[in-house]
Amino acid sequence: MFKYILLGVDGSEHALRAARTAGELARLTGAELRVVVSFDPVPPYLGEPFLDRAMSDRLKSADEILKPALKVIGDIPGELHTEVLEGPAGEAILNVADARKSDLIIMGTRGLGRLATLLVGSQSQKVISNATCPVLLVR
Ligand code: ATP
Ligand code: MG
Secondary structure (H helix, E strand, O other), X not given: OOOEEEEEOOOOHHHHHHHHHHXXXXXXXXXXXXXXXXXXXXXXXXXXXXXXXXXXXXXXXHHHHHHHHHHHHOOXXXXXXXXXXXXXXXXXXXXXXXHOOOOEEEEEOOOOOOOOOOOOOHHHHHHHHHOOOOEEEEO
């Protein structure tokens, strides 16, 4: 059924719930799972050594976000990949889904945003409005 699943994580509880579902689906289907986290681009005008510092801070944050997600996903039979992306998450996820021919995108309904009244976060909204493959939003 699904062969290439794409999961977006941002360090939120919602994303961890999405990660749990992604792990379960990957075990059921044997699909490859690609876990991505996106950050605002590092402004190139920063210059050395601030640019280096900003980049390494980013990789450290990515690690802190990816680690718990991978733990929740658990062992899966297919390939497991992680990617650190730049730019608004929705757009970055749509681009990767396109490039990697993802056949299912999994995200949380919401993320780290503070608007608890929001039904669906802006990045999830962007993806469900523009994706060319099925999207699963986990509550
Ligand atoms: P908003 O960002 O609009 O204030 P929010 O943070 O509550 O609201 P979203 O950002 O749309 O909602 O988050 C919904 C889901 O999108 C998250 O659970 C996660 O799966 C994914 N997501 C959000 N931000 C990122 C990111 N930086 N990298 C990867 N995935 C992300
Ligand atoms: Mg957000």
